[in-house]
Amino acid sequence: MASEDNQNRTVDRRAYLAALGTAVGTAGCGGQSDTSAGDGDDTGDGGAADDDTPADTTVSGPATFRVDLTGPDDAVVDEQFTLELTVRNVGGEPGEYSDSVAVSEGPERAEENVRTGTLDPGESTTVEISFSLGLADDYQFVARGGDETASTRVAVGPVTAAVGETLTVREGLDATISGVTYETALQYTISGGYGSSDRPGLYAPGGDRVLAVVDFELENTTTNAVTFGENLGVSDGSVLTTYPSGELSATTSRDGAPLAGATRIRAGQRLQRWLPVQVPRFAVEDGIELGWQRDTDQTTPERMWQLEPSDLPAFTVAEWTLPEEADPGTTEYTVRVTNEGDADGRFHAAVERRSPDASDWTTIEVIDAAIPSGADHTFELSVEWPYTTPREFRLRPAATRRTVEFTPPSLAVGDPLPVPFGAVTVTDAVSTDSVEIAAYGDNTVLTPDRGQFVLIEVEYLNEVGTDASLPGPGGDTVQFTAAGETYDKYNPGGGGDPEKYVRPVEGRELNYTRMVYNGPFDTGESKRGWALFDVPDDVDRSEMSFTFRNTAGSLPTEGTWQLG
Structure with a gap:
């Protein structure tokens, strides 16, 4: 495909070639030798004599020489090229021209000595001098000595x-x-x-x-x-x-x-x-x-x-379905890319993420696909983010950006909440007017102060490793809401170690120490515990909810299960 404006990019050829140069190397050296045109006779052994129209002697007295130096405009590095030095004796007596032609401007030094032999008054001869230079550049050559000097320029270009x-x-x-x-x-x-x-x-x-x-x-x-x-x-x-x-x-x-x-x-x-x-x-x-x-x-x-001119692909992100709001965990989306260029090509892009107030991006996935000219390709992708904080995403180098608000989800019993160590799930909810617990071999029966107990069974699933850190149930980690009022976790007491519920449910208390008492919390393993709440007896299950919160560093995770 041709450039849209060739004229605007037309530059001097030598300046253009010089723009290529960014190199470190060892400079070459030119040789030095004598070139002789002979001992001098009517024709001049070193070049063609101009005897058809003898020039008038312009200076009386000793031999005086006038020189003219010519050569090609361009030459190739490491290849031989020839300069022509024309020497005319414009004095009143015979004489011999003996001097040199040398580089006066350029990165490489080179010089060739020249002798014409004897030239009679008015006689001229042309001598050919060959050079080969190892460094490309613009050079000026000068014929030195004599009664005057002459110069010529040669642009030595690359092979x-x-x-x-x-x-x-x-x-x-x-x-x-x-x-x-x-x-x-x-x-x-x-x-x-x-x-x-x-x-x-x-x-x-x-x-x-x-x-x-x-x-x-x-x-x-x-x-x-x-x-x-x-x-x-x-x-x-x-x-x-x-x-x-x-x-x-x-x-x-x-x-x-x-x-x-x-x-x-x-x-x-x-x-x-x-x-x-x-x-x-x-x-x-x-x-x-x-x-x-x-x-x-x-x-x-x-x-x-x-390198020959070439057409190029031109990729455009035609569609990006990443939502502006999503639940924590896995969010699936697609990216459709079209190739509007005149050549087939391979599309590459990085999916990157950062906090909206951060300056640096983190690459979370790299995608690529071959897309023919005039065709499109759809990538099916997903992003993992277990926190309830906004994140900005971009596709680079397409420079397409989007901010996603990750909001606390509303869950049903049995639905998992993605968390940094794996998942938290409310697996069961039981209402009762009493509970029986075991402590040091003796059972104790507890009754509610407000009218009814609600037992919530919570499962922790480890999906990251044996060093997974499980949150304890204290503070605002768990919260029970009934008819718009919030209630803290009820402490069954009894001092049992490990403490167990016997009736109407069986199992450990929702307490990290007691849940992992019998050994490590390995990858793929789950631990379950019951959280007890004392709430008014006139509250219906449809009005009850259980909220789990956890903060890893400064990143919060939150989800609420509706019990009705």
Whole structure:
């Protein structure tokens, strides 16, 4: 697909090539030799003599030379190019021109000595001087000495290749780009460190940029180890060398090893590596250029791969059904994504969560799917949140956000309430005019002061581990409401250890110490206990409810069971 405004991005070719340069390397050196045009005769052995129209002698006395230096506008690094130096004797006596042509501006030094042999007054000759430079840049050459100087400029550019073609980066090291794919993001694993679990991570370049993932094939044909990867740059973009929270080697959405900085290649070894490059979409649609640089300056690269223009996918979140209000626990929702671009592609996104007043996000899930051009894909997802506090969610890099209010649910007997350690469930409710308890082998019968007892059986289910912390029934952890009035848990007394109910129900008291008295609370295990309340006898079951509250850190959990 063509760029929307090519004119706005047209830049000077040399400045564009220089933008590729972000490299550290070792500068090359030019050689030095003598070039002679011979001993001088009527024609001049070093070049064609201009004898058809002899020039007038313009200076009387000794030989005086006028020079003109010309050459190509462009040349290729490491390849030979030729400058032409025309020398004319405009003096009154024969003489020999002997001096040099040298680089006066540019990162690499090079100089060639020149001798013309004897030139008669009015005679001229042209000498060809060859150079080969190892650093790409703009150079100025100057013909030194004589009675005047001349100069010319040459832009030395990179050796280029297309995808599938091999470039010899340095002697014995061949590099080939075998393919390129375009991604909106890359998935990786964030190490949890000591005592913490690993978690998913997603890197997206942001803005209107994509990741061009370039596949390299590298071969070292020498007998010594070499490195490659530290001197790469791209026009209109940057090379990704690490993630904000991890190394490229932690990538999970790509097979193989990344080309992350200087990669060592053993003698005779052949490697395959991938390189992520961050570039604007318009650059991909126009064709990007990836360069390798020898020197340390930010100049034109010495090797350059030209990637063909490519169409790209364009993903849009068409539908996100995450509700604005939900019960604690598991909330199911869907995300429908459409590809409105002109190319097939793979959609990547991270589902992230945070407190509405927090600044940092936590990734809770990473999703991806291949979506053809013009098609859509629906992700069926769920989020776990056992607390009654609001949370803000977003899909990145789609930048879609939503705040969900998690409200205390109204439950029926038998319904579980999700809590941090697993679940709490009211499994039974019994009304009675007396209870019998066992204490040290003796049974005691209790009667209510207000008219009736209500016994609530509560089950704790451990779904997290043997170190699960169970809340005690004190304070406002449990609350009984009857006809709009609240009542605290009744203490049956008796001092039994463990204390048990005998009639009209059998079981332990809702008390953490007594519930786990006989051993640890293992994963998958449940513990049950009865909470006793003394309430007026004229209150009907339809007017009764039982509320459980628990706070883990600063995060509350709450649920209410209707008993009628």
